[in-house]
Amino acid sequence: MSTAALNAFVFRTSTSTSTDSPGPLNGWDVGVKLNIATSAGPTTCASGTLSNYRSPYAATAVSLLESAGATVAGKTNMDEFGMGSKTIFSIHGPTLNPATAEGDSEPRTAGGSSGGSAAAVAAGQCRVALGSDTGGSVRLPAAWCGVVGFKPTYGRISRHGLVSYGSSLDTVGVLARTVDDIRSAFKVMSAPDVHDMTCMSQQLRDRIDRLVAQSRPPAKDPSRPLSGVRIGLPAEYWVDELSTVTLDAWRSGAARLASLGADIVSVSLPHTKSALPVYYTIALAEASSNLARYDGIRYGQRSDEQPPINTTNASQKYANTRSEGFGDEVQRRILLGTYVMTSAACQHFYTPAQKLRRLIQHDFDAVFALPNAMHPGSSPVKDGVDAILFPTAIGPAPRLHGNNEGSRVEAYVNDVMTVPASLAGLPAVSVPVGTSPDGLPVGLQLAAQYGDDAFLLETASRLAS
Amino acid sequence: MFSIQQIRANSVLNSACRTLRRRTYAALAPKWNTTIGLELHVQLSAKQKLFSPASAKWDDPANTNIDLADAGIPGSLPRLNPECVHLATRAILALGGTVQPTSAFDRKHYFYADQPLGYQITQSTCPIGRGGQIELGSADGLSYTRRVRIHQLQLEQDTAKSIHDVYPGYVLSDLNRAGVALVEIVSEADMRTADEAAHYVRRMQTLLRHIGVSNCNMEEGSLRCDVNVSVFQDGRDPLSGTRCELKNLNSFKVIRGAIEAEAARQIALIESGQTVDQETRGYNARTQTTFLQRSKETAPDYRYMPEPDIPAVRITKEWVDAVRKSMPELPDQLIARVSKHYGLAQDEIETMMGEPGCIALFEHVMATGKHDAKRVASWFTSEIFGQLAYRNQTLADSQLSPQILGDTLDALAKDQITSAQAKQLLIEIMDGDKRPVSELIASHGWRVMDDQSQLRSIITALLEKHPNEKADYRAGNKRRMNFFVGKVMGATKGQAKPQDVSRLVKELLDS
Numbered sequence: 022m023s024t025a026a027l028n029a030f031v032f033r034t035s036t037s038t039s040t041d042s043p044g045p046l047n048g049w050d051v052g053v054k055l056n057i058a059t060s061a062g063p064t065t066c067a068s069g070t071l072s073n074y075r076s077p078y079a080a081t082a083v084s085l086l087e088s089a090g091a092t093v094a095g096k097t098n099m100d101e102f103g104m105g106s107k108t109i110f111s112i113h114g115p116t117l118n119p120a121t122a123e124g125d126s127e128p129r130t131a132g133g134s135s136g137g138s139a140a141a142v143a144a145g146q147c148r149v150a151l152g153s154d155t156g157g158s159v160r161l162p163a164a165w166c167g168v169v170g171f172k173p174t175y176g177r178i179s180r181h182g183l184v185s186y187g188s189s190l191d192t193v194g195v196l197a198r199t200v201d202d203i204r205s206a207f208k209v210m211s212a213p214d215v216h217d218m219t220c221m222s223q224q225l226r227d228r229i230d231r232l233v234a235q236s237r238p239p240a241k242d243p244s245r246p247l248s249g250v251r252i253g254l255p256a257e258y259w260v261d262e263l264s265t266v267t268l269d270a271w272r273s274g275a276a277r278l279a280s281l282g283a284d285i286v287s288v289s290l291p292h293t294k295s296a297l298p299v300y301y302t303i304a305l306a307e308a309s310s311n312l313a314r315y316d317g318i319r320y321g322q323r324s325d326e327q328p329p330i331n332t333t334n335a336s337q338k339y340a341n342t343r344s345e346g347f348g349d350e351v352q353r354r355i356l357l358g359t360y361v362m363t364s365a366a367c368q369h370f371y372t373p374a375q376k377l378r379r380l381i382q383h384d385f386d387a388v389f390a391l392p393n394a395m396h397p398g399s400s401p402v403k404d405g406v407d408a409i410l411f412p413t414a415i416g417p418a419p420r421l422h423g424n425n426e427g428s429r430v431e432a433y434v435n436d437v438m439t440v441p442a443s444l445a446g447l448p449a450v451s452v453p454v455g456t457s458p459d460g461l462p463v464g465l466q467l468a469a470q471y472g473d474d475a476f477l478l479e480t481a482s483r484l485a486s
Numbered sequence: 487m488f489s490i491q492q493i494r495a496n497s498v499l500n501s502a503c504r505t506l507r508r509r510t511y512a513a514l515a516p517k518w519n520t521t522i523g524l525e526l527h528v529q530l531s532a533k534q535k536l537f538s539p540a541s542a543k544w545d546d547p548a549n550t551n552i553d554l555a556d557a558g559i560p561g562s563l564p565r566l567n568p569e570c571v572h573l574a575t576r577a578i579l580a581l582g583g584t585v586q587p588t589s590a591f592d593r594k595h596y597f598y599a600d601q602p603l604g605y606q607i608t609q610s611t612c613p614i615g616r617g618g619q620i621e622l623g624s625a626d627g628l629s630y631t632r633r634v635r636i637h638q639l640q641l642e643q644d645t646a647k648s649i650h651d652v653y654p655g656y657v658l659s660d661l662n663r664a665g666v667a668l669v670e671i672v673s674e675a676d677m678r679t680a681d682e683a684a685h686y687v688r689r690m691q692t693l694l695r696h697i698g699v700s701n702c703n704m705e706e707g708s709l710r711c712d713v714n715v716s717v718f719q720d721g722r723d724p725l726s727g728t729r730c731e732l733k734n735l736n737s738f739k740v741i742r743g744a745i746e747a748e749a750a751r752q753i754a755l756i757e758s759g760q761t762v763d764q765e766t767r768g769y770n771a772r773t774q775t776t777f778l779q780r781s782k783e784t785a786p787d788y789r790y791m792p793e794p795d796i797p798a799v800r801i802t803k804e805w806v807d808a809v810r811k812s813m814p815e816l817p818d819q820l821i822a823r824v825s826k827h828y829g830l831a832q833d834e835i836e837t838m839m840g841e842p843g844c845i846a847l848f849e850h851v852m853a854t855g856k857h858d859a860k861r862v863a864s865w866f867t868s869e870i871f872g873q874l875a876y877r878n879q880t881l882a883d884s885q886l887s888p889q890i891l892g893d894t895l896d897a898l899a900k901d902q903i904t905s906a907q908a909k910q911l912l913i914e915i916m917d918g919d920k921r922p923v924s925e926l927i928a929s930h931g932w933r934v935m936d937d938q939s940q941l942r943s944i945i946t947a948l949l950e951k952h953p954n955e956k957a958d959y960r961a962g963n964k965r966r967m968n969f970f971v972g973k974v975m976g977a978t979k980g981q982a983k984p985q986d987v988s989r990l991v992k993e994l995l996d997s
Contacts, residue, residue, distance in 0.1 A: 058561045071560065078554060080561060182561040188794035217563050218796050310593055310791055313604020314558035318659070339597050362595075362789035371791070 029131070029141035031055065031113040032062040033095035044090025045205060051086055052097045052141040052150035057193065058182035059083050059093050066184050067101045067111035070315045070322050070346030080182020081217070082151060082193045082210045089209040094147045097137030101348045102312065103155055103186040106435055108136025108162070109421070110350045118166055118418050119144040122459040129418040129461065132162030135196065139166035142196045149197040149206045155187045156300050157413075157439025159194030160451035164464025165418035167453045169485065170196045171203045174472050175446030176221040178207075179214035185311040187304035188219075190443045200452070200482035207474070221472075229394045229472035236391050236401055237476065245282030247483060252278050253288035253388055253406035258438060264416035266457040271412055274454050274465045274484060278410065281483050288406055290384040293441055295377045300440035301433065302361050302374035309358030312351070317342035382445040389470035395446075408469045408480050412438055413451040417461035438466065448474040450481045520749040521716045521724045522683050523675035526690060527668050528700045529644065529708035530573045536643045536667035537564030537607060537796075544647070544663035545706075556665040558602035563795050570667040571799065574614050574641050575809045577669055577699045580816055581636050583618025585806045591641075591793035596786050599657055600645040602664055608642035610790050614799065615639035620693075625821075625832065626685040634686050635674040644668050669699075675714060675725060680745035684738045687711060696817050696839055704736050711735045715748045717756070727752065728762040732769055732776060744769035748776045820845060828852065828859035837867045841874070843881045847888060854892030862895055869909055873916050890915055893923035901934050903927060906980050935982045938990070941974075945994050948973050959995050967991055
């Protein structure tokens with residue numbers, strides 16, 4: 022497939038990659054998702070409402086990469102405002118997966134919402150790409166396109182310049198063909214930032230480092246680098262919908278880690294079943310709030326339609342502007358999010374969801390050996406695990422247009438593997454572990470305790486190689 | 487919204503209210519009581535906005551003080567300005583309330599052109615301050631004491647400014663004010679008269695100005711007042727009435743008028759067998775009536791949500807103690823001390839307290855030598871305040887030095903210069919002349935002419951020169967004396983003391 026046909030980049034910078042910078046990422050070209058602000062090119066968020074919008078500033082993550090020598094190669098396609106898992110809800114058209122199955126007559130989805138970033142990396146159009154991961158938007162397309170996709174701990178990389186979807190879940194994520202490239206880029210971007218109060222302070226980073234140093238002695242035997250490491254397989258992720266190829270990949274991934282010395286144990290995360298409704302309640306509530314600013318007054322598209330002459334307030338103007346600017350999926354999510362926050366519904370949806378989110382977080386604290394640096398009551402768990410291993414998606418990439426008319430709820434079900442780590446703010450990485458018999462990439466996910474990003478990437482590199 | 491009948495009924499009711507208030511309110515007063523609670527919105531005098539480093543000077547040229555977050559630019563995030571937390575803490579401590587160890591921000595949603603984010607960042611369930619009180623009493627001219635408890639104090643951001651009617655068909659938006667820090671101070675419904683409410687606002691104004699939290703200027707909108715009013719009869723629970731909220735009462739006169747009009751309206755409604763509906767009302771100062779703005783049914787659902795971009799604010803006891811130590815003496819203590827130490831009247835002290843830093847400067851001037859406190863105080867409130875108003879400056883802007891003021895007042899007290907000359911000196915000093923006072927006086931060649939015989943001969947000469955006026959005076963037109971006083975002052979170039987001149991002119995005219 023031609024690179025243009027993938028529709029991974031919707032804008033490419035004209036400047037060639039400079040090679041005279043002394044930084045650690047000298048000569049790297051980086052794809053940047055359309056919802057991350059760059060001073061060059063559009064930041065449309067794939068939305069009609071921002072179709073002509075240019076950001077007056079660059080995101081912290083982008084500035085850090087650039088000052089380390091990297092060059093922005095262009096802007097990558099996505100689902101509008103990050104809402105979707107196939108990169109089909111975009112004013113720029115869908116992004117296609119570079120991978121195809123034997124005998125495919127039509128393309129496969131790249132996954133989403135960071136589908137442009139995943140496809141660009143998979144097709145070699147850039148060395149690394151930035152994505153955003155609110156509930157799996159980096160990990161899912163990474164798995165389906167056959168690249169590594171990393172969602173850091175919430176707060177590791179500044180969100181300044183990442184256009185908000187669900188603020189308490191949003192993370193800037195990284196996609197690359199190797200874990201090593203991810204580590205190099207992450208190292209540059211993982212820093213405190215005065216522009217984002219939810220970005221980890223240096224103090225917190227130091228505290229996590231001390232906790233890690235106390236609880237995990239370095240491995241001694243180079244031939245068994247994972248000896249002493251415990252990997253959990255969460256029983257609740259063993260769902261009926263898992264495809265055989267995914268199950269096989271999960272088994273062989275566990276076997277590979279065991280062969281490197283890791284102990285493989287079964288763990289239970291009992292509140293996993295609540296994760297999907299909790300995620301959609303909280304993410305959509307926050308989305309309805311975060312997207313309220315798109316009123317067409319200060320920037321963005323404004324409806325030309327004149328409200329009826331008798332309309333004494335501006336609400337009709339807002340309604341016209343927002344109905345024209347937002348796509349169907351975004352409108353659906355705004356309406357749902359608005360509803361769960363109304364005073365009548367809040368106590369039935371939003372408040373219980375917040376409580377359940379805590380229980381989901383506690384589930385993880387109860388299985389990880391490392392205490393959670395954010396939870397003061399958290400203490401080391403005896404016989405706890407260092408990381409958990411589970412699939413990224415229930416199966417390989419579906420066809421782009423297949424099953425499109427199926428239940429919309431079904432589209433949300435794929436998120437069941439990725440949202441729990443998002444709700445708990447944990448680092449998680451999808452690693453390609455092989456292909457299905459017909460040639461489609463399959464990914465496995467590793468997740469670790471809050472702040473344990475370095476160890477997670479270390480383990481991921483063992484799983485990948 | 488209204489049928490004709492309703493409007494007619496309302497206007498009948500309103501005119502009934504007016505009559506009632508004029509004629510029979512006093513007669514009803516023993517039977518009915520009013521319950522009043524206030525929500526004050528106070529603009530903090532922080533240099534930067536609550537959640538951005540943009541300047542908080544909202545009256546700069548339109549749309550010049552805007553940071554990414556103030557305009558809701560995609561991807562921008564709020565960052566809490568510690569100075570605002572500090573000022574809010576001061577306000578809480580000054581009111582005798584408790585700074586909450588953990589407080590948090592919430593989003594309050596509504597669409598409006600002056601709301602760039604589509605929501606206001608405020609504090610609802612976990613405000614930064616709770617408790618405290620203001621006690622009204624004899625100092626406020628009351629014959630009793632009234633303790634008004636503070637329910638909570640919360641930090642929140644101001645809206646942008648919408649400008650109507652400049653371009654027909656358009657509403658202009660000035661984002662300079664968007665995101666400027668406010669504290670909302672919510673009282674308990676402890677007040678019973680419009681008078682008490684006005685005194686409460688004035689006391690709050692004095693207190694917050696004094697501790698440098700806000701300039702509390704009602705005309706500029708840096709102090710805005712919403713009032714909740716309900717009525718109850720003797721023997722009933724003061725909170726038993728249905729309350730109506732009166733919005734944007736922005737002068738003392740309006741606060742008093744609106745409360746009285748609203749209480750009378752509610753009493754009239756109940757006495758005519760109707761009920762009071764919970765609603766938001768405005769006040770028309772011209773007709774002295776309140777009018778419906780929004781009924782409970784059409785009240786917006788603000789969909790409050792915890793602000794996910796701002797972590798909970800944790801405040802340590804050590805930090806609170808440090809703020810407490812940095813605070814000036816509170817007004818009540820200050821008035822008591824200054825009045826005892828310098829023998830000044832309370833209203834004199836309060837006038838000086840109205841200008842931040844004035845009492846401190848006054849005390850520094852007093853410390854430069856032997857000064858008459860009353861004279862120094864009146865010099866502050868008349869001459870210095872007059873110059874500040876003329877120059878549109880604050881005392882802090884003027885950078886007046888206690889030594890220079892002390893020397894000027896000393897020269898005046900020792901009759902080395904006249905008061906007209908002292909005023910002239912003040913103007914020169916405030917214009918930036920940095921020379922010592924003695925040098926300034928010397929440069930003008932000023933000295934008080936206190937040689938009485940010289941003065942006498944000048945006056946005698948003038949009387950000779952103006953025989954008609956002299957005759958006129960002696961014929962009974964006593965006002966002619968001023969003519970001669972003016973001539974003498976002119977002849978002496980203002981160097982004679984006016985009291986000497988008056989005395990001698992009279993003496994020589996009458997002789």
